[in-house]
Amino acid sequence: MSLPQPLPIVPTTDEIVPAIQRIIAQCNDVRQEILRTTTPSTAIFDTVMRPLAEVENAVQGELGMLYMLQYGSPSLATQEAFNEARKLYVEAEASWRADAGFFKLLQAARDKSEFETLDTESKHLLEKELLEYKHAGHGLLDSSELDEYSRENMAIKDLEMSFQQNIARENGGVWFTREELDGLPAEELAKWKDGPEDGEQPGRGEPKKFVPFANGGTPAVLTYAHRPETRKRMFLADNLKLAENKPLFEEIVKRRAVQAHRMKYLTHADFRIEKRMVKTTEWLEEFLGQLRKSLCPRGTSEIEVLQRRRLDELRENGQVLEQKDSQKFYPWDKRYYERLVEQEFGVDQAKTSEFFPLEQTATGMLGIFAALLELRFDPIPNESLADKVIWHDTVRVFSVWEGKDGGFIGYLYFDLLWRENKYRGNQSVNIQCGYLRPDGSRQHPATILMCSFPTLTPARCALLKQHQVVTLFHEMGHGIHDLLAKTKYVRFHGYHLPPDFGEMPSVMLENWCWMKDVLKGLSCHYTTVDDSYLAAWRKQHPGECDPPKKIPDNLVDRLVKHRYFNRGLYYLYILSISIFDMQIHSLRTEKQIADLDVRKLWYDIREEIEGMDFSECRKGFAFGTFTHLTAGYDVCYYAYLCCTAMAQDLFLSVFASDPYNTDSWARYRRGILEQGGSQPDLLQMLEDILGRAPNMNALAEALARG
Structure with missing residues (x-):
C-alpha cells in the first residue's frame, strides 16, 4: 500500500540511546554554529532563532516517538532504555538553557527593531524561548547559582520520572x-x-x-x-497502594518551592503561572473561590440523595445503624449508590454499555468528526503495518484526508486497551508534529489516541459506559486538534499550548456525546460485532429475543435527561485537586516547606470540598497515584474547570442552536484548531469566535440549568 508520507519508525531497544545521542549532537552542532558566527550586534531572528527552530522541527518526530515509548511500550527493557536516553536529553537541555552566551544573543535579537517586522508566530517563538532562559535563571543568578539551579531541576525531573514509573508498574x-x-x-x-x-x-x-x-x-x-x-x-x-510515592511527592513539592524562592518568586505557583493562559495566581484563586461557592451547595444536595438511598437499602436489609453512621457518607459507597439512583431513573450503565463496544464506538466517532470537519479517515490494513511502525499488535492506524480536495492531513493511531506496563490513564500522544519546512512544503502530523480501557472477555468485547464514551470523545478531540493544526513551528503545533486553554476544544466537543442522534448513531449492540458474542448471549438468555442492534430510544432519552446527575460531585472532585495543587505550590517560607503534611492536606481538602467522610482513609497515599502533578500539570489542574467554563460558553453561543452548521465548524477550525498555540493572546482567539469576552461562570450556570 502506497502511503503519502512514511509512517514513523519505532526504534528497537538497542537503537534508543544512539538515537538520542544523534539528536543531541545535531542540536549541539547548530547551537555551536550560531555562537561561532553571531554576535549580539548581528543577532536577529534569522541568525539566532530560525536555525534553532529548524533543527527543533527536524528532530521532533524521532524525539516524539522515543518519548511515546515511556507510555506505550510493553517492554520494561525498552522503557529502561528510554529512561537512560531521557536522562541524556534532559542533561543536554539543561546545558543549553545554562548557556549565558546564547541568552545574550536571544535578548539582543528581541531588542532589535527587526523584531517588530516578524510574523506573529515568529515573535511568539522568540519571546517564548527567552522566557525559558529567564526561567532557567538568566538575568538573575550568577554562574555558580545557575549551575546549582540547573542540577536541582534535573534532580526534580528524576524524582518525577520515578514517581510515574511506580504508577505504571x-x-x-x-x-x-x-x-x-x-x-x-x-x-x-x-x-x-x-x-x-x-x-x-x-x-x-x-x-x-x-x-x-x-x-x-x-x-x-x-x-x-x-x-x-x-x-x-x-x-x-x-x-494504600504506592506508599513509595509519598516521600517522592513530598520531596518534589518541597524542592519546587526552594527553586522558586531561589528565582525570587514568592511561590512555585507564581513561577509556573507565567506560562499559563491566566497569568496571575490572584485571578486563579478568585476563580476557584467562586466555583467553590456555587458548587459546594450542589454537592451537598447530591450527597443527600445518595445517603437517602444508602439508608433505605440498609433498612431494607435489616441493618441498624448508630446515629453517627447514618450522618456520614463514605467515598467507597459513592459509585454503588450512584448506580442504584440511576437505575431508579431508568438508567442502567451496564445495560447501556452493551451498545457501545470500544472499537466500533471509536470508529463511529471518526465518522462524526469526518462529517463535522469534512475529513476522511482511511484504515490502513494490518498487513501493511510492518513491525517497525507499531509497538503492539493491538494498535490500529488511519490515514487522514481532507474530505473536499482529498489533501493529506496526517496519521491517527488507536492504542485503546489496558496492558501491563502501559500508561494507566487516557491521553492523546503526539509522535510527529506538523511544521513548515524551509522549502515551503509541510511535514504532516502523526498522533496517538492512547487509552487504558478495560480489556475484553471471552464472551464479549470491551464495552464503554457513558462516562467512558465522553472520555474517548474528549481524547479524540485532542487528536483531531493535533491533526488539524497548521503552524510554522513544532513548538506550537496542535494542543502544544498552555493546558488552561488547550483542554477547551476537547471539553467543548463532549457536548456532542449527549446528543440523541449522536448516541443513536454511535451505538451497536456488541452481539453484532462477532457471531461468538451472540452465541454466548443466547446461552445466557435462553428463550429471549435477540437484543436490538441500536440503543433503544427510551435508554437514550434517560441518559440525556439525567446527564447532569451528580455532576456537582464530579466537578467538586476536580476542584478539590485544583485547590490542593495550588496550596502545596504556594509555600512561601522555610517553615511552611518544613511543616508541609501532604497527606493531611489531601484528605482535609477532599473531605471539606466533596462532603464525604475520609477519616478511615487518612493513612493512605491516594495523592501518590496522581500523575498530573508530576507530569507538567503542576499549578494547572484547574485547567479542566477553566476550560469547561470556556467550552460551555463556546458551545452555547456558537453551536447549541445548530450543532452541525458547516460555517460555524469552518470558522472554529480556522480560528482555534488550525492556530494551535501560535498566538500569544489565547483569550483573544476565543473572543474573536464569540464576539465578546468569555463568560467564566458558564460552568456553574450550565449545572444550574441542568
Missing part, C-alpha cells in the same frame, strides 16, 4: 471469595484470575478471585459489589 489488588463479590457481573469476574490467596495452600478454603486495582478492578467492585464491607476493603486497599 503497580500491580496490586485484593483477593475476594465469590460470595464477597456478590453483585459483580459475570463478564467482570471472568477477567480476573482464580486461585488461593498468596501464601495459602491450594485446595484449602473457598476459591478466590484476585481483583487488581488496575484494568478496571477497583471501579467494578465499588460500582457493583453488594456488600459494603467488600467495597470498603477494596477502596481502602487501593488507597
Whole structure:
C-alpha cells in the first residue's frame, strides 16, 4: 500500500540511546554554529532563532516517538532504555538553557527593531524561548547559582520520572471469595484470575478471585459489589497502594518551592503561572473561590440523595445503624449508590454499555468528526503495518484526508486497551508534529489516541459506559486538534499550548456525546460485532429475543435527561485537586516547606470540598497515584474547570442552536484548531469566535440549568 508520507519508525531497544545521542549532537552542532558566527550586534531572528527552530522541527518526530515509548511500550527493557536516553536529553537541555552566551544573543535579537517586522508566530517563538532562559535563571543568578539551579531541576525531573514509573508498574489488588463479590457481573469476574490467596495452600478454603486495582478492578467492585464491607476493603486497599510515592511527592513539592524562592518568586505557583493562559495566581484563586461557592451547595444536595438511598437499602436489609453512621457518607459507597439512583431513573450503565463496544464506538466517532470537519479517515490494513511502525499488535492506524480536495492531513493511531506496563490513564500522544519546512512544503502530523480501557472477555468485547464514551470523545478531540493544526513551528503545533486553554476544544466537543442522534448513531449492540458474542448471549438468555442492534430510544432519552446527575460531585472532585495543587505550590517560607503534611492536606481538602467522610482513609497515599502533578500539570489542574467554563460558553453561543452548521465548524477550525498555540493572546482567539469576552461562570450556570 502506497502511503503519502512514511509512517514513523519505532526504534528497537538497542537503537534508543544512539538515537538520542544523534539528536543531541545535531542540536549541539547548530547551537555551536550560531555562537561561532553571531554576535549580539548581528543577532536577529534569522541568525539566532530560525536555525534553532529548524533543527527543533527536524528532530521532533524521532524525539516524539522515543518519548511515546515511556507510555506505550510493553517492554520494561525498552522503557529502561528510554529512561537512560531521557536522562541524556534532559542533561543536554539543561546545558543549553545554562548557556549565558546564547541568552545574550536571544535578548539582543528581541531588542532589535527587526523584531517588530516578524510574523506573529515568529515573535511568539522568540519571546517564548527567552522566557525559558529567564526561567532557567538568566538575568538573575550568577554562574555558580545557575549551575546549582540547573542540577536541582534535573534532580526534580528524576524524582518525577520515578514517581510515574511506580504508577505504571503497580500491580496490586485484593483477593475476594465469590460470595464477597456478590453483585459483580459475570463478564467482570471472568477477567480476573482464580486461585488461593498468596501464601495459602491450594485446595484449602473457598476459591478466590484476585481483583487488581488496575484494568478496571477497583471501579467494578465499588460500582457493583453488594456488600459494603467488600467495597470498603477494596477502596481502602487501593488507597494504600504506592506508599513509595509519598516521600517522592513530598520531596518534589518541597524542592519546587526552594527553586522558586531561589528565582525570587514568592511561590512555585507564581513561577509556573507565567506560562499559563491566566497569568496571575490572584485571578486563579478568585476563580476557584467562586466555583467553590456555587458548587459546594450542589454537592451537598447530591450527597443527600445518595445517603437517602444508602439508608433505605440498609433498612431494607435489616441493618441498624448508630446515629453517627447514618450522618456520614463514605467515598467507597459513592459509585454503588450512584448506580442504584440511576437505575431508579431508568438508567442502567451496564445495560447501556452493551451498545457501545470500544472499537466500533471509536470508529463511529471518526465518522462524526469526518462529517463535522469534512475529513476522511482511511484504515490502513494490518498487513501493511510492518513491525517497525507499531509497538503492539493491538494498535490500529488511519490515514487522514481532507474530505473536499482529498489533501493529506496526517496519521491517527488507536492504542485503546489496558496492558501491563502501559500508561494507566487516557491521553492523546503526539509522535510527529506538523511544521513548515524551509522549502515551503509541510511535514504532516502523526498522533496517538492512547487509552487504558478495560480489556475484553471471552464472551464479549470491551464495552464503554457513558462516562467512558465522553472520555474517548474528549481524547479524540485532542487528536483531531493535533491533526488539524497548521503552524510554522513544532513548538506550537496542535494542543502544544498552555493546558488552561488547550483542554477547551476537547471539553467543548463532549457536548456532542449527549446528543440523541449522536448516541443513536454511535451505538451497536456488541452481539453484532462477532457471531461468538451472540452465541454466548443466547446461552445466557435462553428463550429471549435477540437484543436490538441500536440503543433503544427510551435508554437514550434517560441518559440525556439525567446527564447532569451528580455532576456537582464530579466537578467538586476536580476542584478539590485544583485547590490542593495550588496550596502545596504556594509555600512561601522555610517553615511552611518544613511543616508541609501532604497527606493531611489531601484528605482535609477532599473531605471539606466533596462532603464525604475520609477519616478511615487518612493513612493512605491516594495523592501518590496522581500523575498530573508530576507530569507538567503542576499549578494547572484547574485547567479542566477553566476550560469547561470556556467550552460551555463556546458551545452555547456558537453551536447549541445548530450543532452541525458547516460555517460555524469552518470558522472554529480556522480560528482555534488550525492556530494551535501560535498566538500569544489565547483569550483573544476565543473572543474573536464569540464576539465578546468569555463568560467564566458558564460552568456553574450550565449545572444550574441542568
